[in-house]
Structures are given as structure tokens and as C-alpha cells.
Amino acid sequence: MIRALWFLLKVAVVIAAAIWLADRPGTVSVHWLGYAIEAPFWVALLVTLAALGIAALGYRLIRGLIRTPQRIRRHSRARRRERGYRALTQGMVAIAAGDAPTARKMARKADGLLNEPPLTMLLSAQAAQLQGDERAAKQYFQAMLERPETAFLGMRGLLTQAIKSGDRVEALTLARKARGLQPNTPWLLGTLYDLEAQSGDWAAAEGTLQQAIQAGAIPTEEGRRHRAVLLLERSFEAERRGRADSALSHAQAAHDMMPGFVPAAVRLARLQIAADRLKPAAKVVERAWRQSPHPELAEIYRSLVSSYDPLARVRLFQKLVRQAPDSAESHLAVAQAAIEAQLWGEARQHLNRAMEIGPTRRAFRLMAELDRSERHDEDAAKDWLAKAANAPEDPVWTCNSCGAVSHNWGGLCGHCGAFDSLTWKAPTVAVPVMEPTDIPPALARPATV
């Protein structure tokens, strides 16, 4: 409606102008180079307007012709970029699908078409890795270090390669450099903490652990346990250097942090016994027993009460066991003390209770010992020992990382070098046996960090 009105208005203006011109007739005469041209005014006006229109058209035509090569170049650049991004996308899809040859082909194509090294170098490195060409991947990662926008990604690639190849010294150097580039990256803090702990740099690991907890890379509760393990390792280190006070104070700090953590309680109680502080040592064992009844604690308790007569020893064990009456470990501990005190009925009652909670090889072996000692019944003892051979295995310190087992606890797995990986559990498969270490393999090599 509005457009129709607008059109009518324009027609009205043209008609008005034509009427206005018709009412005012006149002529225009031009004398030029001996020629004389005379025309009515409206004809002259039309000719002038037509000449202006032709000139404008000519100008646009010439300008279009001049700009054509530039347009062709721009169009071909846009097409190259489009093809480059398509190759990049196809390369990424190939990586996700695990198709290494296509990934590498697309990486090369994208590299040729796009002038975007940050994007294509990462794709090329990943494609090379997928094809198992770690050397080529390393070259790409190293090239990425040259550019500020890709340096961190390159560092991450090299760090992952170093960890994968087991080169912990190189990995630690790279992780520290990467922290210099991006100090608060959670995965990096978690990795750096692991590497520092595995290299035995306990003090540095403690600092990084704090940062990793704050950045959310390690949950708070898990972080507490890691701190306790680090403190225990510092305690072992202090002892090696002959600093008994420091060894004791670190063990005390670890135990205070996690009273139910068996290695901390065992370590503290042993150091206290060595310092002739028997009463505090007994308190440590009792406190830990409440949360984590454990044969190593029972063994320490046995040494603490060894000066008492057998009956008194049983009474003291009964007191200990009241801390955790529903644990098989508690009943096994009293049973053993009762066998030593020749309290056969008491021993049998606690062994039966331990069997009800969970029969293990140790419980069957104690039954055999009881029948042999009380009734001199060798046949019954043999039966129990046969049952022991088929019973579930007793728990041992087992590495969560490699599955190796050990009868002693340590902060580092002696088989794979993982930090804080030993947990007290029954082994489920055939596993290598190792002794944990607190001297990390990395320290045996020349220190480059």
C-alpha cells in the first residue's frame, strides 16, 4: 500500500515537472567549433541526462574490468582456505577414528592449503603419533615450541611422550618448564606432583601438591593421604641422615594427619619404641587399631606387651580388640596371644569368630597350630593346613598401578616406581613380588633438573 502511494507520488512529481516545463517553453543553443545547435529546452535536458547516464555506466564497466584479477585472486584464496579447513576437519575425524594414513594425508593437505601452522602442526603431530612415528611427532612438537601460541601444546606433547617412554627425568624438566608457561593448569599440576614424588623430591612435591589441591586436580581427602605419605618419606630420609628428632616429628605429623593410616602409625610407634617412649607408642597403636586393625600393628603391640606374663598379654590384647570388635584381624590377634598363653578355649572362640567374619589362610593356619598345641592332633592340623591352601589369600601391600605385591609398605612401588600406590588388599591375580623403595630410580641417574 505504502509502495503504491510512493509510486503515485513519484509519477505526480514527474507530471508536475513536465507541466511546469511545458508552461515555460524555451530553447537552448550551442555554438562550438563553427557548429550551431539549437534545441528546445526539454530536449537539451533529456540529452544531458542520457549523456550523464552513459558516462556513469562506462565508469562502472571500466572499474569492474580493473578489479577483476583482484577478485579472481580473492575468490581462489577463499576456496583454498575452505578446502584447507575441510582437510583439517577430515584429519581430525580420521584421528578420532584411528585412521592414521588418512589423518597424515589430510594433515599434509591442510598444511599446504592453510597458512595456520598452530592448527596444522598439532594435527600433523597427532597423525604421526597415531601412525607410531614418535620421532616425527617430536619434531612437530619441538617446532610448536617456537611460537608463543603453540608453545604450551608442544610442551604438553613432549611431556606425554617422555612419560610414555618412561624418561622421568626429561618428563620432570618438561613439566617444570610447562608450569612456567601456564602455572595453574590442573592436569599439569597433578602430573608435576606425581613426577616430583616419583623422583624423590619430597619437599618440592609437597609444595606442588598444595597447589594441585587448590586447583582441584587432586581431591582434598586424597591429598591428605598423599601429604601423609610425603611426610613419612621425609621421616625415612631424616633417619638416613641421622636426624632422629626430625624423623620422629615427620612421622608424628603424618600420624596426626591420618590417625587410621597404618604405615604412619607403624612408623611412629616404631620410632617411639626406639626412643624408649613405650606408652605413647601403645597409644598410637590403639588409636590406629580403632580405624584400621592390621597385623603390623598387632606385631608392634606384641613387642610392646612382651615384658608382661602371657595372661596379662591376653588381657591387653582383649583391650586393644575392643577398639574394633567386628574385625577378623582383632580376633586373630587375641587368638594368637591366647595360644601363646595356652588359653585354648579363648583362642578357639576368637578363631571361630574370625572365621565367621571372613576365613583366610592365616585363620586356618592358626587353627592348625591350636589343634597341634592343645590336642597334639596332627591329622586335624593337616586338615586345617589343606584348607588353608585353598582359602582366600591374606591381604598384602599391593601396587594399584602394576599389581606387584610386597610384605612391607613404602611410598614408591619397587616394581614400577609409582608413588603412593600400595594398598592393603588380597592379590587377585598372579603378581610379581617386590620390595618397596624410598630411593627413586631417577636419583640413580645424573640429575639434570
Ligand SMILES: [Zn+2]
Ligand atoms: Zn607398581
